[in-house]
Amino acid sequence: MGARQPQTQGENEPDAAASAAASQPALGSSVSETRRSHLLSITDSALGYMSLEDMLSELLERIRDSLEVDTAAVLLLDEDRGVLVARAARGLEEEVRQGVQVPLARGFAGRVAAEARPIIIDLDHAEVVNPILRQKGIRSMLGVPVHVEDRVIGVMHIGTLVRRDFDEDDVTLLQLAADRAALAIDAARISEQRAVTAIMQRTLLPDALPEIPGMRFSAKYLPAGSGVKIGGDWYDVFQLADGQLAFVIGDVVGRGVLAASVMAEIRTALRAYTMQGHELTEVIAMLNELLVSMGRSRGATLSILKLDPQAEELEAVIAGHLPPLLIESGGRARFLEQRHGLPVGVRIGHDYEAFRYPFPTGSRLLLYTDGLIERRDESLDVGLERLAAAAEAAGPRDDSPLADGVYRALLDETPLEDDVALLAIESLSFEDPLEMTFSARPHVLGGLRNTVGRWLRAAGASEDELFDITLSTSEAAANAIEHAYGAREATFTLRCERDGQTVTIRVRDIGRWRTARPPGGGRGLEIMRSLLDDLEIDSDEEGTVVTMTKRLTRQA
């Protein structure tokens, strides 16, 4: 082997010298004026204001001048692949251009990184992996590790075209430069990770919670610690074509970009399977098969729930996740203590079971991840009890959504030990009268029927009446949508009102009533006339108002 320790040093001393230098940049009076100016050029704070690329180039240039060497280079460790990759170089620019990669523990730079200490070699006697070093005619080299805290993140090395015995001062100065570079590299990496984390979180969590009359959704997502690493917790809310609503909360094992990518796969698969109309048990079984077949080693716990707003019924499937908390309309909180399936991605062929719960007006549902309730040195039951008490105490309140109230009660004062995701669904009483505006697109019809159906149920309609009035309203809305065909961003409004036992619903659009061709070949009108007590259609220059009236057999 051609590697030698600096002649004046024993086997372990260069490390000590280097780290002493790193922690004490002012080396004291023994340092000559020239050395001092070299030190200043390397620790110059102006370097901190440059981009990482410019900073490394400038630093290497200054090293070349100060140490009077021909080449200077920085290689950074790619931890996933276990190789050092040339990042910046002076006098060895080919190394960066050709993307030289040195395996850990092999070659000169690989050994510096693996042994985490300064190494000096004489190329006349050394085995060299990188052909560029030979081609350049480099004779002597000194390399030092670049570390952040105790981790080696790369190597900085210098070389000369004439043989040179690097001494202790050279090692100290190069290590100082490496430490300066480490600070900049680490800062750049953290800011890059933060940016990736922020983007992933924006992409992985819903842009906005749905706005549905008579419902309130609220959510919180809080990554633990500095927010540098993305957590594995997520939640999702989406509406199905028939107006039912799906809610998901889950937790992928681990953190960071890998956990986030598994989370993205799960989120997409759940949406796709659910929107295709599969039963929730099938959705989870299909997701489980998918994850197992993809060889995902990271399992996930999750709960998926579906709300049928018109039937006021909730369906839940739990895959190893903490039980959702249901706060009944009377105010009592209870956990959905149903049979849990295994976490997904663990065992193929596992069966999941769905359970149903009534969810009448005034009911509230809280989905959460373990970070919300788990505290060190405390049993899970204590955390669950605290959550139930907080949810009971937190509402229902007009001015404060449930997720906010629970968050304030449980976490405001406590530093987070784990990520927290929290999603709350509240079924509220309707305003009287109920007024809504819809985008004039066919896909709103399912949600519209569910909201009108729920409103009619609250108004005391029988099952027959609920069907008749809801379907008629849907027909009137479909007319308004057809009128608006081609108009951009067209909307229509819906107003539901009850006076004693009489229900009046008005649909107003801003288009002309096409008398020549009523939608449904006139069948829509025929249906509405048969199902309602009274139907009025008023059309003028402004648009069309359809007024539907029906007297209910019983009172609310």
Added chain:
Amino acid sequence: MSHLDIEQIDGVPVAHVKEDVDAASAAAIQQRLADALDPDALSLVVDLSDTRYVDSAGIDMLLRLGDRLDHRRAQLVLVIPETSQLKRLATIVGLPEAIAIRPSLADALREAKAQP
């Protein structure tokens, strides 16, 4: 089961519709039924047992589908349980005069297989 599953029962194609058939979905459902139907099929059973709403656009679609099958000397049979709200709707729009409606899948299959 997804929103629309098509299976063969005793050689009869049966489509289970589990979503609302309305102005938003009727065209797509018709297309999927047409795609899934063997040109030689003598009948098609459309099971509406789990469907909550069918609007005028949905009724039109079912009538058109019935006509098309009729031209091919094939028969459309709907399953609408007696307890379904759709039963009242079907009567109001005169659907039973144009399309065979049976209260259960078993009855519908009997009807479909009785075809010459």
